[in-house]
Every structure is written in structure tokens, then in C-alpha cells.
Amino acid sequence: MNHPALFKPIQVGNLALANRIVVAPMCQYSAVEGCMTDWHFVHLGQFMLSGAALLTIEATAVLPEGRISYADTGLWNDETEAAMRRVLEGIRNCFDMPIGIQLAHAGRKASTDVPWKGGDQLPPGDAHGWQTVAPSAIPFESSDHPPTALTIEDMTRIRDAFAAAATRADRLGIQLIQLHAAHGYLLHQFLSPLSNQREDEYGGTLENRMRFPLEVFDAVRAVFPAEKPVSVRLSATDWVAGGWDVEQSIIFARELEKRGCSAIHISSGGLHPAQEIPVGPSYQVPLARAVKAAVKMPVVAVGLITSYEQAEAIIGTGDADMIALARTMLYDPRWPWHAAAALGAQIKAPKQYLRCQPRQHGNLFAATP
Numbered sequence: 001m002n003h004p005a006l007f008k009p010i011q012v013g014n015l016a017l018a019n020r021i022v023v024a025p026m027c028q029y030s031a032v033e034g035c036m037t038d039w040h041f042v043h044l045g046q047f048m049l050s051g052a053a054l055l056t057i058e059a060t061a062v063l064p065e066g067r068i069s070y071a072d073t074g075l076w077n078d079e080t081e082a083a084m085r086r087v088l089e090g091i092r093n094c095f096d097m098p099i100g101i102q103l104a105h106a107g108r109k110a111s112t113d114v115p116w117k118g119g120d121q122l123p124p125g126d127a128h129g130w131q132t133v134a135p136s137a138i139p140f141e142s143s144d145h146p147p148t149a150l151t152i153e154d155m156t157r158i159r160d161a162f163a164a165a166a167t168r169a170d171r172l173g174i175q176l177i178q179l180h181a182a183h184g185y186l187l188h189q190f191l192s193p194l195s196n197q198r199e200d201e202y203g204g205t206l207e208n209r210m211r212f213p214l215e216v217f218d219a220v221r222a223v224f225p226a227e228k229p230v231s232v233r234l235s236a237t238d239w240v241a242g243g244w245d246v247e248q249s250i251i252f253a254r255e256l257e258k259r260g261c262s263a264i265h266i267s268s269g270g271l272h273p274a275q276e277i278p279v280g281p282s283y284q285v286p287l288a289r290a291v292k293a294a295v296k297m298p299v300v301a302v303g304l305i306t307s308y309e310q311a312e313a314i315i316g317t318g319d320a321d322m323i324a325l326a327r328t329m330l331y332d333p334r335w336p337w338h339a340a341a342a343l344g345a346q347i348k349a350p351k352q353y354l355r356c357q358p359r360q361h362g363n364l365f366a367a368t369p
């Protein structure tokens with residue numbers, strides 16, 4: 001029996017994970033007034049059977065105006081919490097696996113249509129649109145309706161909303177929080193000098209640009225039970241000259257680690273339309289490797305990881321501690337089973353499905369509960 005690196009257990013804080021495969025957060029644009037719907041049963045339920053170690057719930061807005069679109073999932077009141085409880089209880093009754101949630105605020109990239117209707121920004125006058133907010137009144141696209149620059153009072157309200165959502169997530173039995181500081185959304189907008197041109201103590205120097213994201217991290221870490229991990233998803237570069245880059249990411253990651261961050265998830269881009277991304281297999285892995293060299297907490301790599309051997313190599317060489325998969329899991333929701341079969345590892349499968357074990361992989365299924 002081989003012992004592929006991809007299937008070695010790992011600890012994230014106190015959370016024990018069975019292998020190194022994470023289902024990345026994926027917005028479904030299928031919520032109503034922030035409430036999860038039956039779609040989420042099917043979508044999240046299929047991943048409960050996937051054999052991945054951790055399921056990350058999609059970017060979940062901490063305030064209504066922090067949604068990317070009007071159809072985003074939220075966790076800002078009792079109704080959104082009850083809708084999420086219904087889905088989580090349903091899927092957990094069928095199978096158990098650790099579940100994390102990505103807490104988010106879209107900032108200037110909020111108020112859009114859903115992707116299958118073009119995803120364009122909807123101005124405040126639109127029936128489905130609202131006034132966006134950001135560190136500075138600089139729109140993402142020059143043609144966008146500009147965001148309002150946040151006051152300190154607004155920022156306090158947003159920070160408190162992140163903490164309140166974390167408390168709700170804990171009540172829902174969610175085992176891990178991931179703060180969304182990537183892809184050009186609000187916390188990333190504070191980090192990057194391209195979107196943050198504030199002249200107060202929240203803009204200018206790197207220390208000032210990191211201040212609000214770190215305050216949000218501290219507020220969430222303070223209310224989420226100490227035994228449960230809080231992690232951060234970061235765009236390690238804007239892919240634009242003069243923007244956020246890997247050197248600043250390393251300083252930010254170290255600062256997070258000092259404050260009790262349990263893992264860091266390395267993505268990139270999304271902040272500026274002028275980005276030039278060298279897209280290709282594993283294109284973000286070098287960024288993960290650079291951050292991993294500077295921190296002790298587990299580092300997650302993501303982006304165009306599709307083959308079993310590629311995933312095994314990323315973990316085996318130590319470029320990252322875990323991999324996250326998004327489109328790969330939509331295309332093949334039992335990718336971890338197929339990876340285990342190809343690499344000679346075992347996977348936990350539900351008892352109802354045990355009869356499907358292929359003859360040539362007679363040892364694939366580990367004991368199931």
C-alpha cells in the first residue's frame with residue numbers, strides 16, 4: 001500500500017482533517033434574501049460524499065450590502081441563520097465531514113447581476129442594486145457607479161457584522177471560518193494601494209492598509225471559540241505593477257499568524273481590471289510556496305489543479321500543505337475517490353455506496369461509520 005502525501009491527515013489548529021483536499025468556496029447565486037435554498041442541499045450535499053477533508057461554504061455576506069449579487073448567501077440575521085441551519089442539519093444527517101464557511105463583504109464589487117445574466121454592476125437605482133462602499137471612492141471599472149468611501153463608524157459596523165456572523169456560524173456547528181481577503185473584495189480593497197487611497201490611519205503605509213483586515217480578524221478570532229480555527233484567503237498578488245504583491249502578502253501572513261490565524265489560503269488577482277494573470281496549471285502554486293517558506297501555519301494552494309499526479313506533487317514536494325479545488329469538484333464531485341484509487345490510498349465512502357468499489361481497486365474504501 002502506498003502512502004500518498006495527498007491522503008495524509010493534517011491538523012488545522014485543533015481541527016483534524018483526513019486528507020489534504022479542500023472543497024473551495026463557490027458562490028452559487030441561488031439564495032433568496034440571503035437565505036440558502038434547496039439548491040444548496042444538492043450542491044453541498046454532493047460534496048459531503050466527495051471524500052474531501054473539508055467543505056468550505058461559499059462567500060457568505062456579513063451584511064446585505066456586502067453581497068456580490070442579490071442572490072448571494074448571507075448570515076446577518078435570524079432568517080439567514082435558520083435557512084443555513086436547515087441545509088446543514090439536512091446534509092449532516094446523511095454524512096459527516098468538517099464544514100467551514102467563508103465570511104465576506106464585497107465592498108465596491110457588490111451589487112452585480114448573477115453571472116448567467118452577465119454579472120454586470122447594477123446601479124443603486126436598479127430594483128436589484130444598491131450603493132456600494134469601499135475604502136476609497138474608486139470604482140472597480142471606470143464605468144461603474146462609484147462606491148462611497150467608508151467612515152470609521154461604517155468600518156466599525158462592518159467589523160462587528162463579521163464578528164456577529166462568526167457567532168452565528170459557531171451556533172450552526174461550523175468548524176472553521178475563512179475570512180475572504182482575496183479576489184478584490186472589501187478586505188483586499190483595504191490591503192491594495194490601488195483601491196485604498198485613504199489618508200487616515202487605514203491607508204498609505206502597509207501597516208495602515210493592513211489595519212482594518214487585521215481588526216476584522218481579531219474581532220472574529222475573539223468571538224469564535226478558541227478551539228475552532230480561523231483562516232484567511234488572500235490574493236497574494238494583484239498582478240498589476242504598483243499593487244499588492246507577494247512581499248506584502250508575506251508580511252500580512254506573518255502578522256495574521258502572530259494573532260492566531262490557523263491557515264492561509266493563497267489565491268490571486270481580482271482587484272483590478274488591468275491584471276495580467278499567467279493562467280495555466282498550478283499557476284498560483286509558486287505564490288503558495290513563497291508564503292509557506294515564511295510561515296508555520298498550513299498553506300493551501302488553489303487554481304487549475306486538476307490531475308491526481310499534479311495534486312500529489314504539490315503536497316509531496318512541500319509547495320503547500322493542502323490543495324483546494326473549485327471547478328474540478330463541480331466537474332467531478334467524487335474527484336477525491338478517483339485520486340485515492342489512482343494514487344493507491346483509501347477513502348471513506350457511505351455504506352449505501354460500498355457496492356460500487358471497482359474490482360481493480362479492491363482496497364479503496366476505508367471503514368465507514
Ligand SMILES: Cc1cc2nc3c(=O)[nH]c(=O)nc-3n(C[C@H](O)[C@H](O)[C@H](O)COP(=O)(O)O)c2cc1C
Nearest residue numbers: 024025026027058059302303304305325326327328
Ligand atoms: C462557480 C464558482 C464560484 C466561486 N465562488 C467563490 C467564492 O465564493 N469565494 C472565493 O473565494 N472564490 C470563489 N471562486 C474561486 C474558487 O474558489 C477558486 O479559487 C478558483 O475557481 C480557482 O480554482 P479552480 O481552478 O479549482 O476552479 C469561485 C469559483 C467558481 C468556479
